[in-house]
Amino acid sequence: MSDRMLTMAEAVREAMSIAFDERPEVFLLGEDVGIYGGAFGVSGDMYHRYGSERVLDTPIAELGIVGAAVGAALSGMRPIVEIQFSDFTAQAMDQIANQAAKIHFMLGGALHVPMVLRTPQGSGTGAAAQHSQNLEPWFASVPGLKVVVPSNPADAKGLLLAAIDDPNPVIFLEHKLLYKIPGRDPVPEGSERIPLGVAKVVREGKDLTIVATGIMVNKSYEVCEKLAAEGISVTLIDPRTISPLDMQPVYESVEKTGRLMVVQEGPAHAGFINEVIAQMAGSSSFGSLIAPIKRLAGMNIPIPYAPQLEKAAVPQIEDIEAAAREIVKNWR
Amino acid sequence: MSANPLLMGHPLSSTEHARHALLYMCRIRKFEEAVEDLFGRGMMHGTMHLSIGQEASPTGMCMALTIQDQITSTHRGHGHCIAKGADLTRMIAELLGKEIGYCGGRGGSMHIADVETGNLGANGVVGGGIPIAAGAALASKMMKKGTVAVSFFGDGAMNEGAFHEAANLAAIWKLPMILFCENNKYGMSSSTEKAFAIDNLADRGKGYGIPGVNVNGNDVVEVYEAAQIAVDRAKKGEGPTLIIAETYRWKGHSRSDKNLYRTKEEIEEWRLLDPIPKFIARAIKQKKLTQEQCDGIQQEATDAIVAAVNEAVKAKAADPAGLLDAVFKKVSA
Numbered sequence: 001m002s003d004r005m006l007t008m009a010e011a012v013r014e015a016m017s018i019a020f021d022e023r024p025e026v027f028l029l030g031e032d033v034g035i036y037g038g039a040f041g042v043s044g045d046m047y048h049r050y051g052s053e054r055v056l057d058t059p060i061a062e063l064g065i066v067g068a069a070v071g072a073a074l075s076g077m078r079p080i081v082e083i084q085f086s087d088f089t090a091q092a093m094d095q096i097a098n099q100a101a102k103i104h105f106m107l108g109g110a111l112h113v114p115m116v117l118r119t120p121q122g123s124g125t126g127a128a129a130q131h132s133q134n135l136e137p138w139f140a141s142v143p144g145l146k147v148v149v150p151s152n153p154a155d156a157k158g159l160l161l162a163a164i165d166d167p168n169p170v171i172f173l174e175h176k177l178l179y180k181i182p183g184r185d186p187v188p189e190g191s192e193r194i195p196l197g198v199a200k201v202v203r204e205g206k207d208l209t210i211v212a213t214g215i216m217v218n219k220s221y222e223v224c225e226k227l228a229a230e231g232i233s234v235t236l237i238d239p240r241t242i243s244p245l246d247m248q249p250v251y252e253s254v255e256k257t258g259r260l261m262v263v264q265e266g267p268a269h270a271g272f273i274n275e276v277i278a279q280m281a282g283s284s285s286f287g288s289l290i291a292p293i294k295r296l297a298g299m300n301i302p303i304p305y306a307p308q309l310e311k312a313a314v315p316q317i318e319d320i321e322a323a324a325r326e327i328v329k330n331w332r
Numbered sequence: 333m334s335a336n337p338l339l340m341g342h343p344l345s346s347t348e349h350a351r352h353a354l355l356y357m358c359r360i361r362k363f364e365e366a367v368e369d370l371f372g373r374g375m376m377h378g379t380m381h382l383s384i385g386q387e388a389s390p391t392g393m394c395m396a397l398t399i400q401d402q403i404t405s406t407h408r409g410h411g412h413c414i415a416k417g418a419d420l421t422r423m424i425a426e427l428l429g430k431e432i433g434y435c436g437g438r439g440g441s442m443h444i445a446d447v448e449t450g451n452l453g454a455n456g457v458v459g460g461g462i463p464i465a466a467g468a469a470l471a472s473k474m475m476k477k478g479t480v481a482v483s484f485f486g487d488g489a490m491n492e493g494a495f496h497e498a499a500n501l502a503a504i505w506k507l508p509m510i511l512f513c514e515n516n517k518y519g520m521s522s523s524t525e526k527a528f529a530i531d532n533l534a535d536r537g538k539g540y541g542i543p544g545v546n547v548n549g550n551d552v553v554e555v556y557e558a559a560q561i562a563v564d565r566a567k568k569g570e571g572p573t574l575i576i577a578e579t580y581r582w583k584g585h586s587r588s589d590k591n592l593y594r595t596k597e598e599i600e601e602w603r604l605l606d607p608i609p610k611f612i613a614r615a616i617k618q619k620k621l622t623q624e625q626c627d628g629i630q631q632e633a634t635d636a637i638v639a640a641v642n643e644a645v646k647a648k649a650a651d652p653a654g655l656l657d658a659v660f661k662k663v664s665a
Contacts, residue, residue: 006410008374023583025551027474053474058501059497059500059501059504060495061498061500062464062500063493063494063499064496064497064500065461065501066467066500067460067463067466067467067494067497067498068463068464068465068467068470068498068501070463070464070467070468071404071452071464071465071466071469071471071481072467072468072471072474073467073468073469073476074452074464074467074468074471074476075402075467075468075471075472075473076471077470077471077474077632079467093427094457094460094494095460095463095464098456098457098460099455099457099460102611104436104658104659105438105658106435106439106443107435107439107443107445107453108426108433108435108436108438108439109443109658109661110434110435110445110446110447111437111445111447111452111453143659144659146660160475165663166663167660167661167662167663167664168660168661168663220523261365324613326580332377332578
């Protein structure tokens with residue numbers, strides 16, 4: 001058993017390097033992924049290890065970059081495309097939503113797009129409204145895209161390897177605050193994949209079920225630990241992939257706990273996490289609930305700049321803690 | 333009837349080549365006429381974008397391509413598919429929503445792709461195929477395939493960001509790509525005069541550091557000659573070429589078009605520049621074909637389309653049962 005504690009940036013780089021070593025058709029393209037090492041340092045030294053032909057610096061042209069990745073994927077390559085901030089995927093959305101996502105279905109299955117689009121998302125860096133969004137629902141609402149939201153380095157490694165293997169386009173949303181911090185668990189050596197579409201039960205409890213995505217898994221985990229010391233035990237579920245979505249562990253947990261809270265960073269209105277609520281509402285496990293479902297999400301505002309404003313815009317540990325305490329105390 | 337293997341070479345280099353050029357232009361013409369007829373009779377759903385009048389452009393371009401060379405196409409894409417060698421029955425079947433259609437009825441007129449002939453697909457988004465062709469050319473370069481990727485698009489696409497970004501990528505990476513603009517003078521109702529501040533669209537090539545050439549898009553010989561130069565340049569690793577083929581669509585943009593933005597006289601002038609009789613006259617003059625052979629080739633094209641329609645009409649309708657399973661390609665174990 002390995003005890004390597006890596007950051008998410010290191011884990012993602014390791015997964016890409018393994019894929020590069022395994023398959024000559026894998027390559028990385030994006031803005032400043034080469035000698036600069038990526039805006040967040042994710043590609044790091046890969047340019048020096050694999051050369052400029054496989055770690056391909058591009059002009060600032062997101063639509064062209066993603067389109068080139070789609071065309072290369074259709075023609076025998078397996079591109080990993082890095083978009084510097086997820087906000088900039090708006091520039092490339094035709095190639096993502098109209099081309100990559102639809103080609104296999106619309107063209108009768110004759111062609112497919114084995115492409116991974118990796119992009120950092122989320123708030124907390126003071127980069128304001130155009131560099132801080134959480135765009136999970138944009139991608140999750142387009143049939144034909146698989147969407148991965150890793151919450152820790154070990155998962156990021158295994159999920160990214162599976163995403164690169166996948167014959168379909170995969171959007172891989174990395175929270176930028178997780179890049180530089182080690183995860184709670186060591187990152188295994190080797191090339192083991194974590195299949196897409198399988199949720200992870202992070203910890204088990206009997207009083208409350210929390211479903212959280214991305215960085216909210218980490219924040220919720222801290223809350224779980226704190227509440228455990230007070231005798232409140234919580235099941236924490238990380239869907240890991242939001243398309244496809246694995247609801248089975250959520251149903252099973254809610255049947256035991258009777259209480260459900262969902263947490264996401266993105267705005268509440270039409271957010272991804274609402275899908276979890278909708279599927280729960282339509283399931284036979286709904287009858288097990290003894291409390292209304294609690295939704296904790298970002299405010300319906302663009303992410304503001306000043307630190308106190310930015311913090312106020314998305315759920316913080318204290319918010320999760322208060323909400324968890326309230327639902328357990330008020331509904332018995 | 334399935335398509336012949338593509339014949340490469342100058343349309344007037346032999347009787348066989350002249351026959352090929354004429355046959356494919358006639359196939360496109362007759363195909364489009366059949367589509368209009370099927371639509372008029374209520375047998376076809378959705379909409380249609382006909383390329384009648386533009387047949388020489390895809391035919392001339394594709395006579396410079398191998399079957400492995402790749403293309404991306406447009407909403408007005410029937411001609412590109414046919415010129416690259418697509419099967420007529422499967423094309424008609426797609427328009428009629430049949431199981432044997434190229435897309436199993438899921439794509440329709442604007443989404444026909446044919447892997448076997450290097451056709452990466454028509455595209456419903458103006459300019460959508462241009463970056464994809466750049467990517468195909470990138471893959472060709474990385475994998476040392478020795479193939480080129482041609483993106484067909486219209487004048488309207490040249491004002492899309494996708495054109496700009498793809499042209500620049502292809503230029504800086506010296507990709508084996510051809511940017512082939514069919515300048516049919518209108519993006520739906522917007523004339524090139526209204527949509528461009530330059531007179532010659534080929535001037536845009538300069539902005540990317542690549543050759544920009546004008547050809548008479550209604551002359552299959554002229555198109556082929558420019559295409560061959562561009563293909564040679566691409567295959568030598570010298571990078572992309574922008575070809576502007578001047579042509580004209582006789583029919584409206586789509587079924588909703590009332591032709592309010594152009595005059596009957598203008599349409600009539602262009603109808604006189606029909607690429608098919610123009611080529612017939614030249615082939616006969618240069619003794620590559622006789623009038624009798626030309627008549628026979630035109631009849632052959634008509635017969636092929638009639639046979640394709642008859643077979644497609646009888647085919648099984650696409651079944652909704654498989655839709656959910658068709659979204660993703662299965663992950664192999």
